Amino acid sequence: MKSEAKTVIIGGGIIGLAIAYNLAKMGEEDIVVLEKGYLGNGSTFRCGSGIRQQFGDEANIQMMKRSVELWSGLKEELGMDVEFRQTGYLFLLYDEEELESFKKNVALQNKFGVPSRIISPEDAKELVPPLNTEGIIGAAWNHTDGKANPFKAVFAYANAAKKLGVEIYEYTKAEDIKVENSEIKSVITDKGEIKTRRVINAANAWAKLLNAKLGIDIPIEPYKHQSVKTEPIKPGQIEPMVISFKHDGVYLTQEAEQGGIIGGYGLKYGPTYDITPTYEFLRGVSYRFTQIIPSLKYVNVIRIWGGYYAETPDGNAAIGKINEINEYYIAAGFSGHGFMLAPVVGEMMAELIVNGKTKKPLWFYDPYRFERGELRGKAIQMG
Amino acid sequence: MSEKDIIICRCNDVTQKEIEDLIDQGITDIEEIKRLTRIGMGPCQGRTCIPLVMRIIARKTGKKIEEIPVPATRVPTRPVPMGVLAGAMNNEE
Incomplete structure (x- = not known):
């Protein structure tokens, strides 16, 4: 392990890795990524895989439009197929x-x-041929939304970052950040100390624990959400991400390569770091799926698992520079949207750090809006 | 029979060669191999493939089999139709 680095990124999920890759692409050298487990294990590998531009505010729409442009070219850019498919998002509307x-x-x-x-x-x-249209009066549809493979996307970013010289240390936990007179001195890990002057907190569900060490309070809390996966069914049955708020925020889609149904609903527990799956979810998700797609009652559930929505009070991430400490940045609290936003957040964070300004509205995610009481309109939070 | 023809994971059609190629690329963590190939994520929940993959990792990396962690088994451990789970809820409510 290096004993010194120009930039240390804490968090080896898709956000931390996308930032590392984009910084290196812009010519930054000497970048280290610390991950306490294996890459993606915190939230990225547990996510529902959806990518959408159908938001209700200008900032998220513009950010996600750019993100989808980047997702479309990721295979060529990163040199690995991340299975991005523009199969659309379909919001079912009942009144x-x-x-x-x-x-x-x-x-x-x-x-x-x-x-x-x-x-x-x-x-x-x-x-969606097997859809139960009873009670539906219309639907919001965007064919350029879609999904990708979280596992492949994490490895694609990690490999591309490594090729540009980024060093990634897995099973290495950042335990503290040493600061003197508002200047970062080093990051203390369970494997040793790394001297650095710049730290990016991309720890999402664990971001507040790092902030707490520095006396910084940004409201990000971990909530347990769960997902389900079924056995494969005939291809092409449920290609779009199908969403219904009338069924407690249920979302479901058929995986592009595998053909199984993946999805979940709004049931959440917390704040908690316990992500043990629950029987309540297993029954609840089966009930809601079969209300929307009745024939799913014949389909076997193979697995359920838990993961985190690292939530802020308005359901939008906290991204930007921390004023109290020089060269301390945060990109965390994605509230369930980290996977879809990762390509654009990586690009904008690199622009912010290298150029001091960004082309897309990163200000919207200002980490100080909470203490100023300027909450954003609650983002549509699912899938 | 070549390694290309030996199926390690019958649920997701993963061959011995695919596993060995990943290990040769430096991906030796069973959790990462699982997510890249989907071993252990099919209907059998890894009953067949996980012990085989652990042995391949042990052989190729020189690790002891006890040093390789067994990935999590997920609920429900055997496939259950959604209708059964949904119906159980209907009866109670």
């Missing part, structure tokens, strides 16, 4: 109030070049 609010979202999305639209229940049924 006028829902329909009106999605019409507004669609208009805003269109303004920024996202080709979403409201479609009829019949069109929805055509996209």
Whole structure:
């Protein structure tokens, strides 16, 4: 292990790795990534794999539009197929109030070049043949949303970063950060000390524990969410990510390569670091899936697992520079959107660190908005 | 029979060669091999493949089999139809 580095990134999930890769791509040298377990084990490998631009605010729409552009080229850029597929996101709408609010979202999305639209229940049924359309009055549909393989994406970023000289230390836990007179001196790990002047906290669910060591309080709390995976079914049955708020935020899609159904719903526990799967979820998710796609009752559940939504009070991440300590940055608290945002967050963080400004609205995720009481509109939080 | 023809994971059609190639690339952590190849993530929950993969890792890296952690088994350990799980809930509510 190096005893000195220019930049230390804490967190070897897709966010930390995307930042490392983009910094190295912009010519930064001497970058180290610390991961307390194996790469992606914290939240990325536990996520639902969805990637969407259908948000209800300008910043998330612009950030995700750029992210989708980057996702589309990741295979070529990183030299590994991350199985990005633009199979769309379909929000099922059951009453006028829902329909009106999605019409507004669609208009805003269109303004920024996202080709979403409201479609009829019949069109929805055509996209998802086994869909139960009972009670559905319309759906919000965007064909350029999609999904990717979290496992492949993490390895693609890690390998591309390594090729550019980034050093990644797995099973190496950052335990403390030494600071003197607002200047970072070093990061203390369980394998030794690394002298550095710049630290990026990309620890998501564990970000607040690091911040606490430095007396910094940004409200990010870990909540347990769960996902389910079924046995493979005939390809092409449920290609889009299908979402229903009327069924407690249920989301489900058929995996591109494997053909199994993956998804979950809004049930959450916490704040907690316990992610043991629950029987309540197993039954609850089966009930909701079969309400939306009745024929899934014949399909076997193979596994359920838990993971974290590292949540902030408004469901948007805390990204930016920490004023109290020189060269201390945070990109954490993604509230379930870290995977889809990773390519653009990696790019914008590298721009922020190298150029001091960004092309996309990173200010929206200002870590100080909570103490100023300027909460954002709650982001649509699922899938 | 070559390693290309030996299926280690019958649920997800993973061959011995695919596992050995990853180890040759330096990916020797069973948790990472699991997620890249999907060994142990199929209907059998790794009953067949996990012990085989552990032995391949041990042979190729010189590690003892006891030093290789066994990946988590997930609920439900045997496949259960969604209708059974959903129905159980209906009856109670």
